[in-house]
Amino acid sequence: MQANSAEHCTIEQTPTVLGATSDLIDGTSLMEEQLAPTTDANCFHGSFSSCMEMYADTKTVADYLDGHRAWFPRCARPMKVEAIGDTGYALTIGRFGSFGYEVEPRIGLNLLPQDHGIxxxxxxxxxxxxxxxxxxxxxxxxxxxxxxxxxSDFSPLITRVEWELDLKVLIQFPRFIQALPKSLVQSTGDRLLNQIVRQVSRRLTHKVQQDFHQTIGIPFPRRR
Structure with missing residues (x-):
């Protein structure tokens, strides 16, 4: 999640990280046989960190985060969310693609209970x-x-939610993409992953901040 309001936190990343723009399709659809995946897979890896600020004490923020069954599904919209067990979710992120090839990733995430504040x-x-x-x-x-x-005119205390993300994506591209220069495929994949992380984190952070402050009855600070 990336804060985009009063705190001015930004995502930090390694030189080979990925990003996100939902439903960004570059190119046209190709024949079905061209889309048959190869046995080779490309790995894209990114490390990210950022923060968001909540205008409340740590216990209040922790109590809110612990009740993710309430806030996570509504804050994740328009992404589709389905519950898995007590702490897990199946998340459909949206369509992404380049070079005429697209994928609609669906992943399972487990929101583990806090352990010593982590x-x-x-x-x-x-x-x-x-x-x-x-x-x-x-x-x-x-x-x-x-x-x-x-x-601050909102709260005597601020809790910073600082996060780190290590993300690896393995993709089996169609033959026509494997025929392209590997450096081009890698740089395009890195750029797309970076766009995805930025877009999803920015949207989710803003919604979580709004939902939290509305839930506890504190005005949500406007952007400066």
Whole structure:
């Protein structure tokens, strides 16, 4: 998640990270036989970190995050969310693509209970679903840090939700893409992954901040 309001937090990334623009399709559809995947797979890997600020004490923020059955499905919209067990979710992110090839990833995420103030989110399998042509490894950690605001009319305390994400995506591209220069495929995939992470994190962060402040009855700070 990337904060996009008063806190001005930004996503930091390694030189080879990915991003996101939903339903971004570059090129036209090709014949079905051209889309047959090869046995070779391309791996795209990114490490990200950012934060968002909540205008409340750490316990209030922790209580809200612990009740993710209430806020996660509504904050994740328009992404489709289905519950898996007590702490898991099947998440359909949207369509993404380039070079005329597109994929609509569906991943399972497990929102683990906090452990000494650390929240972790890990990839889990989606019952009855087998990904075709791709695999995702999502490993995130969130930490709550309480601070005193310098100038705030909303709350005497601010809790910073600082997060780190390690994301690996394995894709079996069609033959016509494998024929392209590997450096072009890698750079395009890295750029697309980076766009995806930015878009999804920015949207989700903004919705979570709005939902949290509305839930506890504190005005949501406007962008400065």
């Amino acid at each position: 929240y972790r989110i890990e990839t889990i399998s989606v019952p009855g679903y087998q990904p075709v042509g791709y695999d995702v490894d999502f490993q995130a950690a969130l930490q709550l840090i309480e601070t005193d605001p310098t100038n």
